[in-house]
Amino acid sequence: MTERLDARALNRATLARQFLLERTGASVLDVVGRLCGLQAQEPQEPFVGLWSRVSGFDPAELSRLLEQRAVVRLHLMRRTVHLVTAGDAWDWRPRHQALLRQRILGVYGRDLAGLDLDELAAQARALLSDGRPRSLGDVGRELAGRHPDRAPRVLGEAVVAALVPAVQLPPRGTWGSTAGARYLTLSQWLSRDAAPEPPDGADPVGEDLVRRYLGAFGPAASADLRAWCGLAGLPRAVAAVRDELVSFRDDRGRELLDLPDAPRPGPDAPAPVxxxxxxxxxxxxxxxxxxxxxxxxxxxxxxxxxxxxxxxxxxxxxxxxxxxxxxxxxxxxxxxxxxxxxxxxxxxxxxxxxxxx
Structure with a gap:
């Protein structure tokens, strides 16, 4: 019979995976990776999130990682800005391309109607190929020269948030900075031409995403995975790794999946403020x-x-x-x-x- 986990047991599992039961001594880079990144729409918020999770957290360390290009800020899950490791940016950004494009059309569909988005993306890449960092406004104004009937703000946001993989450069997101966002393409910032393509007939990126999510958030339902990343095309990846996983039921009878050796403290484990x-x-x-x-x-x-x-x-x-x-x-x-x-x-x-x- 499938074991049931009540809300309190799930709570303690979440806190353990998120380093909120006990602060970790792991490196900041390791923690960012193990958390599958941090939501970073507000640039200073990740610092508090890491302070609550990492023993002796030094905010200068996160700033250094941004400046050294070991972590990057870019639009990713749910079309929001996330702080992720450079490796995850390479692997996950192509996986989210269709989602980001769909979301930008959901917001600006009327403003972008009749515009060839592939052509707009090509124009933006040509514009950004000179390696000069630009703000969203800069990108929009320069593209508006080719599309004078379109709002520069819409063009700029469509490009940097969806159509072209773009990274927000430091000092944006460094400790105490109020700098606005300036962008380069992901390949320019990390000096790599393209993200690796998965082998034919396989989706290792999607399968890794499932494992990584469960490691940071499990036990969880498939609906939770979709809510976190916004991707609708992961059932195949879940099916591919299902034999590796264990399952539970929550109080509502939903099936929850998890990694077999992931921490699941008892419901009475103490949880600090x-x-x-x-x-x-x-x-x-x-x-x-x-x-x-x-x-x-x-x-x-x-x-x-x-x-x-x-x-x-x-x-x-x-x-x-x-x-x-x-x-x-x-x-x-x-x-x-x-x-x-x-x-x-x-x-x-x-x-x-x-x-x-």
Whole structure:
């Protein structure tokens, strides 16, 4: 009989995979890879996400990895900006090409109607071939010279967010930077002509994506995998690796798949207070987010709220700046919970405080 895992057991599994039960001593590069990247639409948010996961996290290390091109920022899962390793950018960006194009048409279909997008992409590649970093606005204005009846903003976003694999260059995304986004193509930034093609009849990239997702987020349903990456074409990859996996049932009877040797702590494993940044994938990585956030508060996960985990679940929101960290509970705290939240908030306030404060 298939074992059942209740919401609390799933919660502890998620926290363990996400390094939120215990901070890890692994390198920042390794953690970014094992988490399958970090959602990075807001450039400074990954720093808090890594601070909550990595022992002794030094924000300068992430900045160095960006500058050394070991990690990159680009539009990927769900057409949002993600921070991923250079290797994952190469492997995963081609897998998302159809999705990104579909999503941009979903947003700007009327504005782009009648325009040959393949021709637009070719024009953009020719434009960017000189190796000069450009902003989205720069790209749009230069392409508008060829397409004067189109809005430059739409042309620029269509190119850098979908049609051409493009990377946001540092100092965008480095610690404390407010720099705007400037772009080069992925192949220019990483000095490689093309991503590898999978062998005929196989989809190793898709199969690896399934394994990697389960390693970071499992046990999970196929619907959770689709919600995380936005891809609709993964059933074949799931089927290809299914014999490697174990299965469970959740409280609703859904089948959940997982890697056999992945950590699944018991439901009574202690979960310390953790502060999460906006759009953290520990929450957004699922279709069914009930393992970590109550239905009544689900909207916070897509509204950009920064949240506090207490006993492993979203129990408060927080804001922070030069004046410290302010916490707004979503439910009453016990005295012990209040003290634990206040202590972690003080640590976070020290981390995010501007130099010299």
């Amino acid at each position: 953790r502060f999460l940044p906006a759009f953290d994938n520990a929450i957004l990585g699922y279709h069914d987010r009930s393992r970590i956030i109550d239905h009544d508060h689900r909207g916070l996960s897509v509204a950009g709220a920064r949240v506090v985990l207490v006993d492993g679940r979203v129990a408060a929101t927080w804001t922070g700046g030069a004046g410290g960290v302010d916490v707004t509970p979503l439910r009453p705290f016990t005295r012990a919970e209040h003290a634990a939240v206040a202590e972690e908030a003080d640590h976070l306030a020290t981390f995010i405080a501007p130099p010299g404060n």
